[in-house]
Amino acid sequence: MVKQSLCILLTSVIVALSNGQTCITQTTTITPAQVNTIYSSLDQTITDGPGDTDGDVAAAIVRLAFHDAAGFNRNTADTLGVDGCVDMTKGGNAGLQDTLDLLDTTWQPFCSIISKADFWVLAAKVAVEKTSQVQNYNLPILFGRASASSCLVPEANRLPSAEDSLAGEMNRVMVGQMGLTEAESIALLGAHTLGRTETINSGYEGPWVQNTGVFDNDYFREIAQVPWTRDFDQATAKTTWLRGARMRRQGGMGMGGGGGGGPRPEIMLNVDMSLVYDRANFIGGTNRVVCGPAVNQNGLVNNPACGVDSGRFQVVQGFLGQNGNTNFHTAFAAAFKSMTEVGQTALFAAADPDTTTVVPDTTASPIMSPTASPTMSPTASPTMSPTASPTMSPTASPTMSPTTVASDTTTVDPDTTNVDPHTTTAEPETDQPTTTRPARPTRPARPTQPPRGGKGGRPRGPRRN
Numbered sequence: 001m002v003k004q005s006l007c008i009l010l011t012s013v014i015v016a017l018s019n020g021q022t023c024i025t026q027t028t029t030i031t032p033a034q035v036n037t038i039y040s041s042l043d044q045t046i047t048d049g050p051g052d053t054d055g056d057v058a059a060a061i062v063r064l065a066f067h068d069a070a071g072f073n074r075n076t077a078d079t080l081g082v083d084g085c086v087d088m089t090k091g092g093n094a095g096l097q098d099t100l101d102l103l104d105t106t107w108q109p110f111c112s113i114i115s116k117a118d119f120w121v122l123a124a125k126v127a128v129e130k131t132s133q134v135q136n137y138n139l140p141i142l143f144g145r146a147s148a149s150s151c152l153v154p155e156a157n158r159l160p161s162a163e164d165s166l167a168g169e170m171n172r173v174m175v176g177q178m179g180l181t182e183a184e185s186i187a188l189l190g191a192h193t194l195g196r197t198e199t200i201n202s203g204y205e206g207p208w209v210q211n212t213g214v215f216d217n218d219y220f221r222e223i224a225q226v227p228w229t230r231d232f233d234q235a236t237a238k239t240t241w242l243r244g245a246r247m248r249r250q251g252g253m254g255m256g257g258g259g260g261g262g263p264r265p266e267i268m269l270n271v272d273m274s275l276v277y278d279r280a281n282f283i284g285g286t287n288r289v290v291c292g293p294a295v296n297q298n299g300l301v302n303n304p305a306c307g308v309d310s311g312r313f314q315v316v317q318g319f320l321g322q323n324g325n326t327n328f329h330t331a332f333a334a335a336f337k338s339m340t341e342v343g344q345t346a347l348f349a350a351a352d353p354d355t356t357t358v359v360p361d362t363t364a365s366p367i368m369s370p371t372a373s374p375t376m377s378p379t380a381s382p383t384m385s386p387t388a389s390p391t392m393s394p395t396a397s398p399t400m401s402p403t404t405v406a407s408d409t410t411t412v413d414p415d416t417t418n419v420d421p422h423t424t425t426a427e428p429e430t431d432q433p434t435t436t437r438p439a440r441p442t443r444p445a446r447p448t449q450p451p452r453g454g455k456g457g458r459p460r461g462p463r464r465n
């Protein structure tokens, strides 16, 4: 009886302690073992239950990490940046509330060890590593970020607009404000291989690639190797690039590469297309335009009006071909480190307290092997340089022309081979009322998943732990 009472007393003391713990606002020290424990918890949260393969939790966390970092503007006096805060009064953050709540819950048991700002970075690292499906893939990160108490960002437009402009939102925000290189920015945009856009959040609808839960180079292959049709919706003033060369005027989108099953739901945004094509030639236009490689003898070619941005295309080319995925993973890891360190001056690696030597790459995940490939090392490889390295794009030519896009693309979607050549020319949008556009297919159902409540109206899984 006494033993039982003691047991109950002890249990309630532990509960009281864990409930009453003080959450820190800045990590001061953290050990590799603690990082591993938190990593495992995040892994469970992100994996989101058996049968979850669409990567929706992982995608939302990676987007959140970017938006946190994009609060940083090196041209202003404020200290916003990676601080565990996003301004939810800003439309650009729409859809992130459920992710904030999920991460808050996951953070609570560890909040006396790690700041929320560091926790979000670690969460994004886990999300990318796990969805990469590459066992030793490692995004090196450091710790010591301070969490902010107020999340308000002064300007209305610190986040990028997907509609872009002649100045280029990627360059305005990621290069101009955050101080990243253009090559780093391009690699980071490869995160669009995860997840999707949703009308309720951004006004756009659709994923970028078919396998939305795998962090690989599909996004770059799709942009460069498939034709895309610009679809400007006059009602919303939103531009969406639809997969394939489409003929909406004839009552459907059936030429979109759907493999006989109708159009596919993948889309690109202006910013995505500008990684290969010359944005100056198509941003702001409302005509229907097809941009893409030549695909058939009927004359479907990349519309010369799209042009090719040789500098950006050279970086993208490094992410195509035989070593494309490895190159992308390597470049993304370095760019992610830059992104999560913008504005930070006193970060440190996880280390054991009794060691004077810092443990190299202490952010190593439980899956990290000590024999990890040197290409994943925290020290930037030559391929990480702002100027594309020859090893990343052995065939790249700085004077790339639209026709060389065609010659470079050997795996063009076969469903686009019977496209009417008329689709290669710009046609007035007024001939194709946006109201006639049929609804796109909804995302495939996940058969083994229980009902969920989640991000921006789309199913979201409960935590398993």
Ligand code: HEM
Binding pocket: 056, 058, 059, 060, 061, 062, 063, 066, 094, 095, 160, 161, 162, 163, 169, 170, 173, 188, 189, 191, 192, 194, 195, 196, 197, 198, 199, 201, 202, 203, 204, 271, 455, 456
């Ligand atoms: C100029 C730069 C960028 C623009 C204009 C942009 C725009 C967008 C838009 C419009 C969405 C759809 C949001 C929604 O409807 O829910 C989105 C989603 C997403 N973005 Fe970006 N983005 C940019 C850069 C980045 C970067 C650098 C990253 C990561 C490092 C990133 C990661 C993601 C992810 C993973 C999603 C999917 C989210 C989900 O499925 O929940 N984006 N982005």
